[in-house]
Amino acid sequence: MNTDAGRSLLRGRNLLIAAALIALFGAFGVRMWRFVAPPALPTLLEGLPESKTEADQQLFQARLAKRFHVGSTEVDDLIDELRSDGFTVDPDNDVATYERQADISDKCRRSANIHWSRGEGDELATITGGYSLHCPQH
Known part of the structure; x- marks a missing residue:
């Protein structure tokens, strides 16, 4: 037993x-x-081509204009949306940035910056930005 x-x-x-x-x-x-x-890519950067030409930058500008309407978007809403999309926002300087280095699963380096200004109230007066996408070809 x-x-x-x-x-x-x-x-x-x-x-x-x-x-x-x-x-x-x-x-x-x-x-x-x-x-x-890899961390999630901001929706503003999804599917963009490599940033080699002015037309590529104009495509990004068009995305900004379509998503954030000058004169009708509140700046606080813009800031909240950019933060939730993965951007680092500096509201005192009216700028948002995104940076991601290449890694094991994604060989492309990605970055973007967005600048805006406020109107008389809290509405968006101007918005502009640029992005960089570089993928090595080896």
Whole structure:
């Protein structure tokens, strides 16, 4: 009877060790997946071509104008939307920036800046910006 109790205790301990190892490897796997996955790209930058020509910059300008309407968009709403989209916003200087270096899963470097001014109230008076997208060709 002692041997049955010993085997049962040994099986229980082995199951506990196996469960702990599975949990450890699972946590490590999730951590590695999060490390490798690039951060979400702001929607203003999704699908843009490499920033080689003036036409590329005009495409970005058109996106800004379509998303943020001069005269009717409140600057506070603009700031909130840019922050939630991944930009770093400096409201005192009326500028927002985004910067992401190349990494394991995305070889492209991406950056953007947006400048605006306020009207007499809190409405958007002007908005302009530019972006840089460089993907090595090797």
